[in-house]
Amino acid sequence: MVSWEVMWEAEKGEGTALEVKNEAIPSSKPLKVKTTKSERRALQESQRAAKAAAKAEGNKSIAAASGRVTSVKAAKQPSQKKDVASAAPSVAASEKKGSDRAPEKDRKKDAPPPRMQFDDKSRVEKAKRRAVVNQTEARNRVELFRHLPQYEQGTQGPDLESKIFQLKPMHPAVYKVGLQFLAGDISGGNARCIAMLQAFQKAIKDYITPPEKNLNRDLTAKISSYVSFFTECRPLSISMGNAIRFIKNRIAKLPLSLSESEAKALLCSDIDRFINEKIIVADQVIVRHATTKIRDGDVLLTYGASCIVEMILLYAHEIGKQFRVVVIDSRPRLEGQSLLRRLIAKGLSCTYTHINAVSYIMHEVTGVFLGASSVFSNGTVYSRVGNASVAMVANAFRVPVIICCEAYKFHERVQLDSICFNELGDPDAILKVPGRMDVNYLDNLQNKENLQLLNLMYDATPSEYVSMIVTDYGMIPPTSVPVIVREYRREQLLM
Template identity: 40%
Template structure:
């Protein structure tokens, strides 16, 4: 019998046939590996009995982890938590090109922490800029105001290499640039005279007169027999207390200080020279003397628009301790230190001091890392009022003052 001639399969039929053959092979493989597949699945599942918990004490993994953590705790803190804070190198000779000698001298002194206090740093910066303007020579075929603005930027950048600019310095620089922009079409001599006189007026109005007005407002608030506590050194606090003594007020001052800068020693010397009875204690003795205190007065590095006081590290502890005992806390602060910034913690933005200033006797222990943070934040709840040249203000009025200042 002749073989029946098979018809060729269509592409659809071929695809269906291959699919059926593949399914048959897969079914056959599953049947062969059915016994061994269950152990393989169990092997991939985690078993609480077979796998020890590395977080439990006593395990090898836990011991290694604890050892590693102990050795790198401080490095982790510096590298992760405060790694964004930069420690400026100590500046020195030679004088960089395009940097005025007065600015160079100030930067070196700031780098060595010989100029402390935001008010004093702002004053010295303006005096250095004043000398720089007098000595500046305009390049040929350029306008004095335009070239001076560029030259000023180089001086500012060099000062930043020494230390971060304070809020008062930043506000003063912003004002100076506005003054330069008003002199675009004036001659070199006219520009120099206008700027030199403007800087003198700014120092007189925003620094000297402001502290004088604050003193006039604050002195009547000091009662006879008061025991006033203050922390570190503030030029305006020193002036208020000395003026109160000259005005016949009878009071006593407790100066709280902390290492490594020991700024309170300078305030102590100034108050003793004015015949003001003083006591000097370190931060560790704060709670032993608070029972005698009737008021706490503090200086400020800056006041932020959310009412936070930004000042020397330790200020927050003094203010909080006094608030817990219902002791009023007053802040003496010039409006030049007001900032529109909002800061919620002292870690996001801060400044590192030099670790060698702490003078730690750590020997060859390389696992110890010295950390010197310069500032902290005091919440507005701990501040009774802020005494400024504009009057007595609550912390919530800081943004109002900034807005009015800019509109004027």
Template identity: 75%
Template structure:
């Protein structure tokens, strides 16, 4: 129901209520003893909360904006369909294919259980990757090497892929030189973005990789303008080492030390996938002395 229809319905209800009230008062005045009954009838005490509720003829969700009308954004939100998974929406899939940096060959033998997900021939995107990135001198050799390791499965696991990516970024920063008439923060961020696009085409980013990328770009953006290029590069390399040690290695150790306290001898554990942290938990729990 649109706003105009709701308003018309409310006006009609108010008019019908007023007409019924007028007819009721006329009938009461014509009936014998109506005056005496009205005098002897005690006045009804209306609570403030009732007045407030009776006066609010419009629901909270239907409040009007400053101009007397609901903002168009809220109207549009009501018409938005229920969100669906990305690969269950054909329009989203086609849009993602158009925005893809490289084209991949659809797999001939598709797994029926995962038919709703994209399935490509293994390694079919390599020639296109080379033509778009490597041969155009847009790709650092360290980044290209790590991307191929993602593509062929030589480096797998969220933490392992994140560390490999950060190590490649360290090589990029080490050999980086600010072009003339450009600033280090903007130019280096642009390069990082292009490398991230390359990694994404090789394999979708893990959660830890996304966090690491945001961390590095934040550090680059917050570099003081008065800092020399050498100092900035050294600072960024140290920041990457600190992120790896604290957010990945040390974090895994803390997770393992806490998780092993939940495992008892004879427990049956169900795992999904091949997480390095879960593997460390199981190995460490196996090495601990059995508890009575």
């Protein structure tokens, strides 16, 4: 039984902050005091506010809250109810805000940075003022792809070579690799990624921490400036972006107790380990898996020049399997010609044709092996333009399409087309035939205002046209790509 004092304080909405005196009431039945709905609601809100304050502030806040309540006993009842009613939602909102703050911050870190939209004139002008590579924009671009950068190639090579030793913030090794990207001397996903990582490695070895600066922050800023320069020379590939994320993650996790020389040695060893495990050893594992799908008498078709597909074909030939290779090629790069020369030199039986004849030769093909620049989370394969056409023709002929791709090229992005994200090549490359001046009929048309030139570098192959993806984690269907993305990211966090 409670006393009259407790009931009176509860009627005012203060019963939770007072001590309960166990005094018996001289009656056989407990006394019930009628309260209005608003009073009961105020009592409930005051109890919730007290529980929330006790949970958030601990014992000190509880003692302070009880002192405040006892000090305002003489205040009027309406103001007490108003204060209690406003306290509960504010405490609840602060609790909710505090609980969601950390996960939201982590989600922002995981989200990829917004890509530069080159149809935004104000942002483009700001980027030009900060840029080291002042390339000349191509004229008469296709309106649908105006958000992508497109420049006239070969306009900044000599000028940049004279600036290598004048601009001090940039390392010479980074400049050299950037110029090779700009001139097209280094192409291919693995080759570009390895060249970038080796340039970073040389820059880290020569790095000296400025006075009164932290190595982790200053070196991260240096890497970001190098990445900006590489992006100006040529847009980064997905594999390069994943490698940059790995390096920055390793820099951020460097123990503060390490000396500068120890930290630089650890970073250089991490870069070597990344190149060895994620590229070299991964390619060897993919070759072992993919050769199990080659049988004697097969006719294998490939498109362009993929280094991993070339390794698979050469290894299958070395272990004694009898098969024939069909190399499909296309302008303007004609990468299949170099692949064809290397395969013939090793003694493989080959057939060479252009992509316009793929439907005529597909009826005798038993399997299609294609490389990839990246594989997205929804199973879409992002690769050299023309891969999607070859895969769709193979699917129409019921020929299995096998994609060979390292796990470090996988990305959590979801992409449905090749318009929003792509790379535009040199527009003059589709007008001129190298080495054939007698057939360059369009050579004098690049300055015509009513002619728009489009040289797409990549396309997106939907997952329904892919039979299997061979990775260093094993052979998987396109629907299992999110599993590889999750496992790869978990492995990177544990390294």
